[in-house]
Amino acid sequence: MILSVASGKGGTGKTLIATSLALSLKGRGKVQLLDCDVEEPNAHIFLKPVISGSEEVLIPVPHVDENTCTRCGKCAEVCAYHAIAVFGEYVLTFPELCHGCGACSYLCPEKAISEEGRESGIVEWGHSDTIEFAHGRLNIGEAMAPPVIRKVKELAHDNGTIIIDAPPGTSCPVVESVRGSDFCLLVTEPTPFGLNDLELAVETMKELDIPCGIVLNRAGFSDDKVExxxxxxxxxILLTIPLDTEIARLYSRGVTLAEGLPEWREGFVELYGKIWEIVDERSRCPQR
Amino acid sequence: MKIAFSAAGADLDAQVDPRFGRCQYFVIVDTDTMEFEAAPNSGATAGGGAGIAAAQQIAGKGLEAVLTGNCGPNAFDVLKAAGIKVFTGVSGSIKEAIESYKAGKFQSTAQPNVSAHSGMGRGRRKG
Structure with a gap:
């Protein structure tokens, strides 16, 4: 089962949930955690994995052979991101804007465009005890997270439980992270921001046809608008975690809920059971 | 001599648009005859690379200079390669700006004066 942990609003506790869930499921079959928040990966701080391998993420960007090129401008016309400009005798490429779709080289009538790899990030993998681990890191200054996220997801096992720690928000990196998941846990907090962004996240999951459930974190100090x-x-609402300074204190030292307050482990195992039931029921009687 | 303005409207009374890549119109003026042509900026609604699309649109028009408020690095690269001088910090109506230009009140800029995406609203973290 592929289980994503997303949120809408940032800082609601995605990594707290993802890492605690992974640790609580230890010894209950194969568990893999993929940290897809490649702009600010942080699950490794809590799982402290031993890294055993890494690979650069390369985006194929155009290289124009200026002698073969007739300056017809087809490449500039088909590039949705304006990563290539043709005017007069000039052809200019803007590799940092290129999404690597390959349209320019494919459609060049003169076959004057070849592709060369440009590094935009790195993926690393390893394990933390019996938990398999992988994460990606987008290079500083790079704008496009999805190619790095795709590379992290290529490392997913074929079986067992795969937990994806998604980035915040509801834009391309989140869609790329949660796409293909069997279920998405949305972690929120009882604040106006938490609710506003939760609504956006719920709409996103509906669009992607991914069933979701809520983890209400830092509960108990506010109204019941999220409920x-x-x-x-x-x-x-599959799990409620109270606002508790002890949890915050542990987390700030890199200690998950499952390790710092082991009595929570049972709660996470139950949470997983509830998700399993929902996914199982859905697979037996598809709603759409 | 032909010069182009990033403009908020399609005539000489229009204000200079402070954004280059995402301005509404380009107004191209022959400063000798004061004849002008206006065209909507194809970069205005571009998903990305607006400055490049905008610069490419006017690069083949035989321009001497582009007058605008702000110009980012990608648009600047295209204009520079096309041999077009860039004047930033221009404001007010196009008519006034032409007079100031003729009087030599502007100095062309040697580098972009804003970073990429400056013409887009300040948004939250997005991808």
């Missing part, structure tokens, strides 16, 4: 929203949308 009311979940009731209205018929989304289950």
């Amino acid at each position: 009311a929203y979940c009731r209205k949308e018929n989304i289950p």
